[in-house]
Amino acid sequence: MTLTTxxxxxxxxxxxxxxxxxDMAQAGLYKRVPTGAYLIRPGEYIRxxxxxxxxxxxxxxxxxxxxxxxxxxLGGLDSCAMSLTGCLGQKKSExxxxxxxxxxxxxxxxxxxxxxxxxxxxxxxxxxxxxxxxFNDLLGTIDQVAFHKLDERLLAYLRKKTQSCQCTVISxxxxxxxQELATSREVISRLLKQLEKAAHx
Amino acid sequence: MTLTTxxxxxxxxxxxxxxxxxDMAQAGLYKRVPTGAYLIRPGEYIRxxxxxxxxxxxxxxxxxxxxxxxxxxLGGLDSCAMSLTGCLGQKKSExxxxxxxxxxxxxxxxxxxxxxxxxxxxxxxxxxxxxxxxFNDLLGTIDQVAFHKLDERLLAYLRKKTQSCQCTVISxxxxxxxQELATSREVISRLLKQLEKAAHx
DNA sequence: AGGCTTCCGTGACAAATGTTACAGGAACCC
DNA sequence: GGGTTCCTGTAACATTTGTCACGGAAGCCT
Numbered sequence: 001m002t003l004t005t006x007x008x009x010x011x012x013x014x015x016x017x018x019x020x021x022x023d024m025a026q027a028g029l030y031k032r033v034p035t036g037a038y039l040i041r042p043g044e045y046i047r048x049x050x051x052x053x054x055x056x057x058x059x060x061x062x063x064x065x066x067x068x069x070x071x072x073x074l075g076g077l078d079s080c081a082m083s084l085t086g087c088l089g090q091k092k093s094e095x096x097x098x099x100x101x102x103x104x105x106x107x108x109x110x111x112x113x114x115x116x117x118x119x120x121x122x123x124x125x126x127x128x129x130x131x132x133x134x135f136n137d138l139l140g141t142i143d144q145v146a147f148h149k150l151d152e153r154l155l156a157y158l159r160k161k162t163q164s165c166q167c168t169v170i171s172x173x174x175x176x177x178x179q180e181l182a183t184s185r186e187v188i189s190r191l192l193k194q195l196e197k198a199a200h201x
Numbered sequence: 202m203t204l205t206t207x208x209x210x211x212x213x214x215x216x217x218x219x220x221x222x223x224d225m226a227q228a229g230l231y232k233r234v235p236t237g238a239y240l241i242r243p244g245e246y247i248r249x250x251x252x253x254x255x256x257x258x259x260x261x262x263x264x265x266x267x268x269x270x271x272x273x274x275l276g277g278l279d280s281c282a283m284s285l286t287g288c289l290g291q292k293k294s295e296x297x298x299x300x301x302x303x304x305x306x307x308x309x310x311x312x313x314x315x316x317x318x319x320x321x322x323x324x325x326x327x328x329x330x331x332x333x334x335x336f337n338d339l340l341g342t343i344d345q346v347a348f349h350k351l352d353e354r355l356l357a358y359l360r361k362k363t364q365s366c367q368c369t370v371i372s373x374x375x376x377x378x379x380q381e382l383a384t385s386r387e388v389i390s391r392l393l394k395q396l397e398k399a400a401h402x
Numbered sequence: 403a404g405g406c407t408t409c410c411g412t413g414a415c416a417a418a419t420g421t422t423a424c425a426g427g428a429a430c431c432c
Numbered sequence: 433g434g435g436t437t438c439c440t441g442t443a444a445c446a447t448t449t450g451t452c453a454c455g456g457a458a459g460c461c462t
Contacts, residue, residue, distance in 0.1 A: 061340055061347075069347040071340075085333035094340060118319035131332060132286035138339045139262055139272075139295060145346045146262075146270040146383045150449070173409065182347045184450060189411060350418070374439065385420060390441060 003030050003106065011053055012077075020120040028106040039097035039105075040083070046093055048107040049083045052076060055103025060096045060180070068096060069145075070180035072137035073160070081134035084113070084127065145182075151191050153181055204231050204307065212254055213278075221321040229307040240298035240306075241284070247294055249308040252280045256304025261297045261381070269297060270346075271381035273338035274361070282335035285314070285328065346383075352392050354382055 003025040005018075012021065029048070033039065033055075040046060042062055052074050059080065060068040074080060074097075082095050116123040144153050157177065174192070178185045204226040206219075213222065230249070234240065234256075241247060243263055253275050260281065261269040275281060275298075283296050317324040345354050358378065375393070379386045 061343060063344060063348040067348060069343060071343070081332070081336065085329060085336055091333070094337070117325070124318070128286060131282070132292070135282065135286055135336075135339075136295070138336075138343070142262060142270060142272070142339070142343055142346065143264060145343065147264040147268060149447095175409075185410085186412085186451075187449060190449095193411080352418095376439080386440085387421080387442085388419060391419095394441080 003028050015077075015126065016122050017120060020116065020123055023112070023116065024106065024108070027112045028108050031105050031107055033099050033103045033105065035099055035102050037099045039099065040093045041096050042093055044093050046083050046091075046110075048109050049079060049113050050105045050107050051079045053104040053106065055099065055105075056101040057103055058098045058100050060098065061094070062096060067182055068179055069141075069182045070157075071095065071141055072134070073100070078133070079126075079130045081131050084130065150181065150183060150187065151194065154188065154191050155195070157181060204229050209307075216278075216327065217323050218321060221317065221324055224313070224317065225307065225309070228313045229309050232306050232308055234300050234304045234306065236300055236303050238300045240300065241294045242297050243295060244293050247284050247292075247311075249310050250280060250284045250314050251306045251308050253277060254305040254307065256306075257301040258304055259299045259301050261299065262295070263297060268383055269380055270342075270383045271358075272296065272342055273335070274301070279334070280327075280331045282332050285331065351382065351384060351388065352395065355389065355392050356396070358382060 005022050005025045008016075008021040008025055009018075016024070028051075031050075039050060039057060054076055057074040057080075059071045059074060059082070061071050062068045080097065082093065085091070113127070117127060118124070144156060148156070154177070157180070161172070174188045175185045178188045181188070206223050206226045209217075209222040209226055209229075210219075217225070229252075232251075240251060240258060255277055258275040258281075260272045260275060260283070262272050263269045281298065283294065286292070314328070318328060319325070345357060349357070355378070358381070362373070375389045376386045379389045382389070
């Protein structure tokens with residue numbers, strides 16, 4: 001599919017000025033990415049900045065071996081700050097971005113990201129707003145990991161999950177939860193049992 | 202003290218262009234801040250972006266009550282990304298910045314931060330470089346908290362501390378360490394004993 | 403049916419961390 | 433000297449989390 005200015009206008013109603021939308025239509029690349037695909041993996045170079053239109057992307061941080069801590073989710077009209085710094089700094093990615101639900105996105109080539117920054121003030125605002133959101137996400141993650149016990153973190157995790165997928169039922173294996181909270185399956189099993197009991201009282 | 206372009210030239214040799222330095226000399230405010238002072242506290246508004254010339258500033262994240270997790274340190278020629286987003290977004294601070302060693306800094310008023318972004322490419326680079334560094338710092342912190350046990354974290358903490366203060370002897374109470382690692386004093390006592398023993402073997 | 407895989411439940415135990423309680427040393431002030 | 437405060441050491445115990453070992457349920461393939 002090719003991007004049309006009209007489509008962009010519907011999507012970004014109010015946030016971007018017309019001239020910018022026209023530029024985006026021309027320079028941006030529309031992509032539809034299926035569940036399970038990776039947008040980026042550690043070690044790869046980042047050459048464009050994605051803006052998520054619809055769907056859900058999970059950003060994770062791997063450790064030396066195997067484990068991957070959950071950092072945050074990207075949803076509608078979010079963008080990734082990691083990609084921004086990565087892009088502008090020409091660095092390899094330090095994170096993994098996994099598509100959780102089929103995602104539509106617009107990929108903006110990095111030269112444009114830079115160029116528009118001075119040309120369009122709404123773009124500059126968007127970029128910094130993105131930074132701010134991601135920073136707060138990370139701070140939130142640190143809060144969780146540093147100050148809260150696993151049961152609370154598990155609850156928070158489940159809540160966020162239901163929010164981000166807009167549904168009331170979650171289908172996921174204990175194993176996956178365990179990975180994202182950097183613990184083991186048995187522990188999650190145990191805690192879920194506990195919560196279940198506690199809920200009955 | 203007033204800022205002179207010559208002083209700035211010495212300090213930022215190579216990183217900033219001359220015209221920018223002249224602007225900085227005019228708009229920037231030189232400050233010398235004593236150990237123990239706060240640059241910012243949660244809830245306060247940020248009206249300028251500090252660039253640290255010399256010294257050491259500790260950035261912490263408080264939880265609902267009392268505890269404060271260590272996020273990272275700012276040292277020579279560092280700047281704070283939180284202040285950037287805070288500034289440009291007009292938000293209240295979510296963090297605490299405590300001066301650990303007497304610090305000299307230049308405070309740049311936020312209008313200038315914004316204005317120079319498009320005028321001076323070296324400034325833009327500096328800003329994004331700052332973002333990138335802080336982001337990586339945060340990721341490192343998450344790594345530590347999520348994947349490592351307390352004894353490793355303690356070691357890493359001590360190492361960083363000796364680095365940042367450029368000395369071989371640290372003088373700090375167990376209590377403080379405990380706070381920054383979000384644990385209790387007794388635990389730190391215990392672990393330090395352990396490490397001590399282990400070192401003797 | 404039988405065999406395979408994946409996921410879940412669970413008990414028993416080990417290790418790590420948090421908590422409580424108390425004692426002693428050093429510094430300081432009166 | 434006596435009193436105070438701050439810091440450290442340490443023992444005992446509670447709680448939380450990690451690990452191991454195993455068994456059972458469901459699905460899928462032949």
